[in-house]
Amino acid sequence: xxxxxxxxxxxxxxxLPCVATAGSAASPGWTxxxxxxxxxxxxCHSAVSGASKGLRLDNYAxxxxxxxxxxxxxxxxxxxxxxxxxxxxxxxxxxxxxxxxLADDQIELIESWIAAGLPKASQAQ
Numbered sequence: 001x002x003x004x005x006x007x008x009x010x011x012x013x014x015x016l017p018c019v020a021t022a023g024s025a026a027s028p029g030w031t032x033x034x035x036x037x038x039x040x041x042x043x044c045h046s047a048v049s050g051a052s053k054g055l056r057l058d059n060y061a062x063x064x065x066x067x068x069x070x071x072x073x074x075x076x077x078x079x080x081x082x083x084x085x086x087x088x089x090x091x092x093x094x095x096x097x098x099x100x101x102l103a104d105d106q107i108e109l110i111e112s113w114i115a116a117g118l119p120k121a122s123q124a125q
Contacts, residue, residue, distance in 0.1 A: 027116030
């Protein structure tokens with residue numbers, strides 16, 4: 001039978017790395033998300049391209065406004081955000097239209113940004 005102090009010490013050794021990892025994670029900001037939009041979306045969804053369906057993803061404020069059908073980003077609610085549903089193919093047409101889907105890690109980054117409340121700058125969690 002181990003002494004109580006040894007059990008506590010072992011528990012701390014297991015628990016502390018989890019705390020350190022959680023504290024060091026950061027929510028993505030517009031800079032990280034807009035890099036994906038620039039690479040894969042703005043050829044159709046920008047002021048220059050004519051903003052298909054009125055949705056602009058080339059500008060933070062414009063992205064928050066949404067499309068002619070309404071908002072596509074709901075702060076704190078990735079699964080309720082039409083943009084995520086389109087990227088995941090849960091709503092049609094899947095986006096990007098007539099192109100390969102975004103990589104899962106790109107979609108997850110956008111989901112993290114939405115879940116964090118659409119911060120303009122990266123934030124520590």
